[in-house]
């Protein structure tokens with residue numbers, strides 16, 4: 001938790017969103033907290049929700065935020081890249097997306113060499129260059145992220161080594177356990193042992209890297 005990019009990994013029901021909400025609540029209550037921009041992928045009735053966060057304000061579009069800025073802003077999940085873009089534009093901010101598969105799959109990840117004006121995905125920019133990103137006003141600020149996926153095997157390899165902290169919860173597929181093992185996010189003698197270890201995690205149980 002803190003600055004940089006924190007990654008949460010775990011099968012559906014592992015407890016990723018629950019843990020992320022706890023972390024956002026704690027971080028947002030600190031003095032000089034950054035602004036939190038939260039992508040809301042929908043919640044089940046009766047389950048904890050982003051609405052439980054103290055001070056959370058809900059917006060329909062990212063454009064609306066500029067008219068009534070809020071330090072804890074929740075957006076609909078249909079355009080996660082617009083929320084990532086807003087995080088960079090505002091600066092001194094943290095993107096919170098508990099289902100990044102949509103953002104990873106919804107656009108060109110890297111700028112094409114013959115069309116550099118298109119730029120990288122804003123999510124890639126945050127992870128790769130968020131520590132000193134220029135905001136819309138022209139100031140260099142730090143932008144971080146709390147991001148989750150149930151499919152670590154699908155994470156772009158160019159992000160390896162860029163996470164400041166990784167929470168690994170229950171995972172059941174060999175490919176996912178293998179990726180977690182090869183990245184060094186869990187301590188195990190081999191991928192099969194990592195799979196056995198990760199499969200046995202109860203909901204809410206996470207191992208933390210670095211230890």
Ligand SMILES: Nc1ncnc2c1ncn2[C@@H]1O[C@H](COP(=O)(O)OP(=O)(O)OP(=O)(O)O)[C@@H](O)[C@H]1O
Nearest residue numbers: 010011012013014015016017018019047150203204
């Ligand atoms: N530490 C915890 N204490 C109590 N309940 C928990 C804890 N962690 C998770 N839960 C409960 O387990 C269920 C699944 O948690 P959560 O929605 O956070 O999982 P998830 O990993 O985000 O799943 P998905 O990938 O489907 O979004 C929820 O009902 C949640 O309230």
Ligand SMILES: [Mg+2]
Nearest residue numbers: 016017018098
């Ligand atoms: Mg979730």
